[in-house]
Amino acid sequence: MRIASRIAAGFLALALAPHVLAQDQGLELFVRPDKGYCIACHAVPLSAGPATRSNVGPALTGSRMRELGSAALHELLRDPTRGNPDTLMPPFGKHRILEEREIDRITEYLLALP
Amino acid sequence: MRFPRLGWPLAAACTVASLAAHAGADDVRRALAARIESQLAAAPVEALPEGAPPAAAANAAPGPSPVEQGKASWTRKFKDGKSLASCYPNGGRRVAASYPLYDSRLKRVVTLEMSINQCLKVHREPLLEATDPQTMGVLTAYLRSLSEGRKVAVRVPAAAEARFEQGRRLYFTRFGQRNYACASCHVQAAGRIYAEQALSGAVGQAARWPFIRGNQAITLQAQIRDCLDRMGAAPFGAGSDEMNDLEYFLTYLSLGQPLKPNTPR
Numbered sequence: 001m002r003i004a005s006r007i008a009a010g011f012l013a014l015a016l017a018p019h020v021l022a023q024d025q026g027l028e029l030f031v032r033p034d035k036g037y038c039i040a041c042h043a044v045p046l047s048a049g050p051a052t053r054s055n056v057g058p059a060l061t062g063s064r065m066r067e068l069g070s071a072a073l074h075e076l077l078r079d080p081t082r083g084n085p086d087t088l089m090p091p092f093g094k095h096r097i098l099e100e101r102e103i104d105r106i107t108e109y110l111l112a113l114p
Numbered sequence: 115m116r117f118p119r120l121g122w123p124l125a126a127a128c129t130v131a132s133l134a135a136h137a138g139a140d141d142v143r144r145a146l147a148a149r150i151e152s153q154l155a156a157a158p159v160e161a162l163p164e165g166a167p168p169a170a171a172a173n174a175a176p177g178p179s180p181v182e183q184g185k186a187s188w189t190r191k192f193k194d195g196k197s198l199a200s201c202y203p204n205g206g207r208r209v210a211a212s213y214p215l216y217d218s219r220l221k222r223v224v225t226l227e228m229s230i231n232q233c234l235k236v237h238r239e240p241l242l243e244a245t246d247p248q249t250m251g252v253l254t255a256y257l258r259s260l261s262e263g264r265k266v267a268v269r270v271p272a273a274a275e276a277r278f279e280q281g282r283r284l285y286f287t288r289f290g291q292r293n294y295a296c297a298s299c300h301v302q303a304a305g306r307i308y309a310e311q312a313l314s315g316a317v318g319q320a321a322r323w324p325f326i327r328g329n330q331a332i333t334l335q336a337q338i339r340d341c342l343d344r345m346g347a348a349p350f351g352a353g354s355d356e357m358n359d360l361e362y363f364l365t366y367l368s369l370g371q372p373l374k375p376n377t378p379r
Binding site: 037039040041052053054055056081086088090091095096097 | 291293303
């Protein structure tokens with residue numbers, strides 16, 4: 001029984017590993033000054049990233065991110081000026097600050113926020 | 115489906131910008147000052163407008179301070195027996211608050227650094243790099259310390275309105291890979307916290323330079339170049355017309371504010 005549960009736990013870990021890895025990569029891109037550097041403007045829940053007082057943009061929560069959804073978040077990261085020409089948020093995809101797959105990683109990280 | 119906007123009416127910034135395009139320098143200054151003052155008043159207590167408190171250790175570098183170094187350079191005798199002090203009335207006391215100024219003969223904005231280099235040129239001394247903290251930086255630290263407390267007294271005569279307007283236009287223009295304008299941080303987001311630092315408002319910035327960082331005197335143009343670099347833009351050259359016009363615009367916004375040079379950052 002113990003062996004069976006360990007095997008099950010192993011399979012579960014293997015199944016989750018790509019998601020966890022993607023979220024870790026997303027966090028890295030979220031905080032790197034030469035990449036997204038989103039942390040400079042946005043605060044995130046304590047358990048999900050560094051504690052900051054950043055408030056140039058709104059604080060980000062998982063519920064709000066999931067309400068927006070993956071496609072809208074991806075598009076927002078790619079070019080936020082399409083929806084709001086006055087926004088201070090950089091057009092990460094349009095200006096090639098981030099590659100498409102890097103935007104995917106950040107999107108996954110945001111959707112997994114608590 | 116709307117992503118939360120940045121929390122304040124950005125339309126107000128556009129109003130200020132469009133007003134600026136049609137109004138005189140003083141109207142622009144008053145409108146921006148009122149806008150920024152109300153934003154800073156609404157900012158959280160910890161959002162100090164002059165940036166994050168300096169780390170004492172970072173500024174406690176050994177050796178003479180930039181002002182002391184600048185004084186030594188200021189009084190150093192040239193080969194012809196003169197010194198920088200001999201180029202200015204009262205040895206340089208009470209002159210810094212009038213810079214940058216518009217030279218109607220050259221039809222250009224002349225900065226304090228340009229005036230120092232002009233003095234060196236007249237006396238056949240090597241010219242200095244305008245943003246070098248070790249040479250020009252320390253000289254501006256000393257020269258501006260001789261005007262500490264005096265109110266910024268930059269004037270924008272009718273002939274200089276075009277230069278002021280060019281500076282204003284550049285200040286509100288988005289540059290570089292990150293698509294920021296100077297005004298993005300120092301007007302739209304003034305008082306808010308970016309990378310754990312409170313963003314200073316555009317009004318007052320030009321009264322406080324040079325800034326002291328790690329015992330280095332950072333001139334206003336050096337700071338602007340650093341900002342442009344972080345915006346992912348190719349910085350304007352120090353002493354270029356673009357940079358001088360920006361400094362002219364920015365300094366006029368601080369009209370009447372007391373000079374507080376050599377503030378630690």
